[in-house]
Amino acid sequence: MTVFGMGKHGNVGVKTQGFATPLERLRDVDVAVIGGGPAGLAAALGASRAGAEVVILERGKRLGGILNQCIHDGFGLALYKESISGPEYAERLMDDVGREGIRVETGAMVLDLSADKILRVNSRSGYSLVRAKSVVLAMGCRERTRDMIEIPGDRPAGVWTAGTAQNLVNLQNLRLGNEIVILGSGDIGLIMARRLTFEGMKVKGVFEILPWVGGLERNVRQCLSDFSIPLELTTTVVDICGRDRLSSVVVSRVDEALKPLAGTEREIPCDTLLLSVGLIPENELSKRAGVELSPATGGAVVDEMFMTSVPGVFSCGNVLQIHDVADWASFEGFVAGKNAALHARGEIPTRGTIVRITPGAGVRYALPQIVRRSAAGVDLHFRVTAPRRNVWIEARGSASGTIFFRRKFPRLLPSELQKIKLTTAIDEDLEVAAHD
Amino acid sequence: MEDRKTDDLFDVAVIGGGVVGCAVLRELSRYRLRPVLLEKCFDLGEGVSKGNSGVIHAGFNVRTGSLKARANIAGLKAIYDLAAGLHVPYRKTGKLVVAPDEEGRRHLEELKAQGDRNGTPGLEIVNAEAIRKFEPAVRGKWALYSPWTGIISPYEFTIALAESARRNGAEVRLGRNVTAAESKPDRFVLSTSSGPVSARWVINCAGLWADEVAGMAGSADFRVYPYKGEYLILDKAAGDILRMPIYPVPPRDESSLGIHLTPTMEGPVLLGPSGEYVDDKNDARSTRPVMDMLKAEAFRMVPALGRFPVIHAYTGLRPKIDGPGETGGPADFVVAESDRRPRWVNFGGIESPGLTAAPALAEMVVEIIGTKEALSSKDGFEPGLPDLPRFARLDDGARAARAAADPDWGEMVCRCEHVTRAEVRTAVRNPFGANSLDAIKRRTRCGMGRCQGGFCTPRIVEILQAEGLKPEDITKRGGLSRLVFGRIKP
Structure with missing residues (x-):
């Protein structure tokens, strides 16, 4: 476990209750990743490779999250092109995290997150505050x-x-x-x-x-x-x-x-x-920070960079939407982490015109819910409401009726998260629907 | 575990570790006496005392002149200070009894008059505008506002009373089911599941089983009819829109206070109870139709609560001594030395407001014993308990100081209620040896949150093993309620 140094940016604006010296336990970091499972590990890698100073805060005794108890195989088919067990999958990501020199705190639970990205963290090495320029939410989910x-x-x-x-x-x-x-x-x-x-x-x-x-x-x-x-x-x-x-x-x-x-x-x-x-994205901390949640996914409303409604707070993995394979949670993590690093350096616009993507007939949800106008190459996730055969999936401009995506799927199941690419730039609100 | 000195003679044996038994034991521990409490379950408060609304009643629902009324008002005067001294969290919230119409208002006036006669402080009839001011989410035309009503955790209060008694020299024995009582000239010999216990006095606080226990001494003057009440618990977010208990106008037959909404100290809101005579004193089943009915009734008074999920269901049994179909209104509390068996005291029918009344009822035992023998106060009776800090309630500085001094304060065991390993450790090492999951839950709140133990249970199972339990000895609530059947591989 790496314990990192005291903050160097002063304590302006940080309100603590009852600390004798407020600075004593405040630490600064570019990107704080909350959760060290398949999404969080990938997010830390994405952020670190993009040049950010990163810390992973994992509440478990070891990294890997729920992967550690998934001793069956079937992991890694998408990311590593082979079938490995959960612990093996975690180990590969952890090895990369070690090689990157990313700071890791295990047994460290984040108890609070504020909109200005102050985290309250408790662990066996002490109770402390972390101030991050960007935060990646990767807390996973809990069970119904x-x-x-x-x-x-x-x-x-x-x-x-x-x-x-x-x-x-x-x-x-x-x-x-x-x-x-x-x-x-x-x-x-x-x-x-x-x-x-x-x-x-x-x-x-x-x-x-x-x-x-x-x-x-x-x-x-x-x-x-x-x-x-x-x-x-x-x-x-x-x-x-x-x-x-x-x-x-x-x-x-x-x-x-x-x-x-x-x-x-x-x-x-x-x-x-x-x-x-059923699984429920665990968004208690997101709510504390004021992140807008989607009733359909139970996770944050995000844009194509996986940024939530709170600037500099990103979300990925099961805390964003329930995945059926861990690899996809990691894919989201890589992207969210990289964008968190860019945000920490001030390289991501937090304003600008946006368009909305909403689910239409036969579609339970579509994600991201928000896209920056003119963004091209957006990966769009969706789930259908019921099993369908020979079904057309269509993304249509709400105002003009322009078709941005249209493809026939031989079979779609609610249990399978789908991902499609919108190749063209989007300049109006979209509706994603399923038609026979 | 066998009791070592089975021929020991106690001055007083209290049967039943509910709130009344524990209050009695604590009251006795003020005097130069040797009292013992025998509880058949594997923790205190496992019966009637855990299955209620946790409301400190202000005394307007009970008939003027009854023991219920006297004990309620006397208990009300004592309980807030008592809870503060024992460091049991409570809140004097106030309460609204809400009427939808003018007929309801007439009933509220009667309740107010009864309360005024009983000595309930500060009752007021308020209008719809005042209701909105008190509780914006509540729908109603008129309400009776009672400023002295409050909320408290009934099991935490019960456990604290027992701990206080123990601190002052009283003994508590869990898992001791009293199966027979032999009356000798100078003593009673109680047969228990772990050998006999002899005492000069017996105080029967056995709640639902008080009739059967009284029968063992040949002093059965009443019968206990279990009256089931089902509850639902809403997510703690519901606590943000409800500050005080909200009751409907009670049914005319006074069988219950009606289905009400009660906030708890940590936020979750209780809905219930239903009311139904049942045959089985162990019936703790939740049922589909009642679950639906509770929600419908509660959301009628506070529609905004409908958006919060149910996180738990529980059931309580009230030990009524008036049976189904009996007329003449609810029976009064019975607190009396048996005519046939001197030095045997029975408590009967201690239902609502028994929690509030418990401190006053306990004093009655001292009065009864005092009529037969001189009681002298003990030097150095310690009325309070040390304040056990809860991590969730500490500020940043106190959290940092504790975690720095002891790493167990830095290890989070419960994610929902923010409980540390240090608190679980203290709970596991409680003085009574209650080490079931439920015992830890009631002492720490582990498992009471949204995830209902999904996160903390594996961790507590680890901690219990670190504290010396074998996996197969870990239980939900003691006895046969084992969690797992040992190890898979040796």
């Missing part, structure tokens, strides 16, 4: 809980979110139970179904409330089908039973409005329930 989806019933031990369970199994060598039910077909749930089967636990079924799978198709094949683990769509858990430890769950089929269908309930004895029911 039992309570957010309001499953009624008892409150026994043995009910876990899938990622927390993955930590206990893969990092702490703990046996969750003997008979497992998984609600939700997100990727972590699918991966855990296979993992627990490997460890001799009986996975009795994966249940998904929607009529389609939440995770990647390859994961359904490799994690469920190959092990004959049943998958039931349009089915959810409607009751949790067991006073001390989970003893059973009740599953029920649902109607088109996703309401349980009376008479279809079925009790399944089990001692463990895993929930893989």
